[in-house]
Amino acid sequence: MDILKVSRKHGLSKGFSRTFDDALFLDDEIDKRLVTAVLEEKKETTWDKKLAEDPDWIFKRVKRVVPPPKDLYPMVKKPFETYRPLRCARTRRPLFDFENWKQAKNVLTAIHLGHVSDLPGIPFYFVRG
Known part of the structure; x- marks a missing residue:
């Protein structure tokens, strides 16, 4: 999600992004x-x-x-909880500083409110070839 910004220089950013995408989609x-x-x-x-x-x-x-909020929320919350305390091996800085964690909580709130999930019966995909 565009509103979630983590440092691309952090050693764990790629792993987190992949885990987050897999939980979301x-x-x-x-x-x-x-x-x-x-x-x-x-x-x-x-x-x-x-x-x-x-x-x-x-x-x-x-x-x-993107599943309904009741299924999506716990799946997305888990990567945040897993990666939050971890530090970069090189810089020893956390992946989520205060501002990033605030963004993460906003993402979880949007999911909880149903603003992220696919709408039932509305196809967002189309055949590509």
């Missing part, structure tokens, strides 16, 4: 099953290997959804 289960079958049968690889090598390939083929 869930893979559509039907798409994931279909892509997994193709990867295993025709590409002779697995979902996890392809995701590590070329996530763009995966996300061009799999819809991602």
Whole structure:
């Protein structure tokens, strides 16, 4: 989310961003099953290997959804709680200073109020090729 700014120079920023994205956006289960079958049968690889090598390939083929607030809130809260006390190995600074933590609380409030989740019955995705 654009309103959450963490230092890109921090050693944990990339890991946090990935964990945050994975908590916020869930893979559509039907798409994931279909892509997994193709990867295993025709590409002779697995979902996890392809995701590590070329996530763009995966996300061009799999819809991602933002679940309802009651499901989303605890999933997004966990990365904040996990990464909050951790410090950069090089600088010894926390990933979340006072201002970042204030932003994180605003994100959690927006999620709790339902301002982040997909709306039921309104498709945000379209076929790409």
